[in-house]
Amino acid sequence: MSDAVQPTAAEVRAAAEAVKTALDRHLAAVERRSGEDDPAVYEAFNDLAAAAEAYDELLYDRYDEVTPFEIPGAEDALPPYTGPEEPNALSVLIRRDYAVVEPQRLLAQAERIEAADDEGAEAAGTVHGALGVLFGEFEPDEIASRHKEFGLEEGDSTLWVTAADVAAEPGEWLEMPFEGIDPQRVVCRFDVSTVFDDEIGDVGDEIDDGDDLEDDLDTELDEDEDLEPLDVDR
Structure with a gap:
C-alpha cells in the first residue's frame, strides 16, 4: 500500500476509540436487555462488530498488525425474533x-x-x-x-x-x-x-508437532553412540 492511501496514526487511534465506545454501548445494552432477543442488544452487537472490523483494517494498513479477536459479522447472526411470544x-x-x-x-x-x-x-x-x-x-x-x-x-x-x-x-x-x-x-x-472439528484439530496439531519434535530428539540421540539416551516426559 502506498503512503498516499495509508491511514494516519490519528485515524487508527480514532478507530480504537470507536471500538471502546461501541464496547461500552454493547455492555450497557446487555445490562438493560428486556428479553433474550432484545433488538437493542442486536443493534449494539452489529455496531461493535463494524467498529472492530474498521479498527482491524486500519491497524493492519498502518502498522501491519491485527487484533487478537474475531466478532462474527451480522450476516452470521440471526435477526431478532419477532414471532409470537407463545407460538401455537x-x-x-x-x-x-x-x-x-x-x-x-x-x-x-x-x-x-x-x-x-x-x-x-x-x-x-x-x-x-x-x-x-x-x-x-x-x-x-x-x-x-x-x-x-x-x-x-x-x-x-x-x-x-x-x-x-x-x-x-x-x-x-x-x-x-x-x-x-x-x-x-x-x-x-x-x-x-x-468446520468446528477443524478448529479444534488446529490446536491438537500444535500439540502433536511438539510431540514430533521430542520424537526427533530421541531419534538423534539414539543414533549417536557417544551420548546417553535422554528421557523425555510425555
Whole structure:
C-alpha cells in the first residue's frame, strides 16, 4: 500500500476509540436487555462488530498488525425474533448433507431391503434408485446414525425451529416446503459442521508437532553412540 492511501496514526487511534465506545454501548445494552432477543442488544452487537472490523483494517494498513479477536459479522447472526411470544404452532426444518463414498455398499444394502420385501422391484439397480429404497425404508435419524453402513459420509447439517401463529392446512406447503422461511421467526437453530472439528484439530496439531519434535530428539540421540539416551516426559 502506498503512503498516499495509508491511514494516519490519528485515524487508527480514532478507530480504537470507536471500538471502546461501541464496547461500552454493547455492555450497557446487555445490562438493560428486556428479553433474550432484545433488538437493542442486536443493534449494539452489529455496531461493535463494524467498529472492530474498521479498527482491524486500519491497524493492519498502518502498522501491519491485527487484533487478537474475531466478532462474527451480522450476516452470521440471526435477526431478532419477532414471532409470537407463545407460538401455537411450529415447523422443524432439517437439512443433512451426505456424500456417496461407497456406491457398491449402498447398492448392496438396497438390494437386501428389496429382497426382504419380496416384491420383485428393481429400483436398487441404480444409485438414485437405491437412495429412494434406503430413505423409504429407514427414518432419517436412523440413516444418520448408521450412515457408514450405507456407504455414506456425513457433511454439514442444520436444524431450525420456526414459530407460527397457526398450523398450516394439510397439503398447504407441500409443493414448496422450504420456501418463504422468515428468519425472524426462528426460535432456535442447531448446526453441525466439520468446520468446528477443524478448529479444534488446529490446536491438537500444535500439540502433536511438539510431540514430533521430542520424537526427533530421541531419534538423534539414539543414533549417536557417544551420548546417553535422554528421557523425555510425555
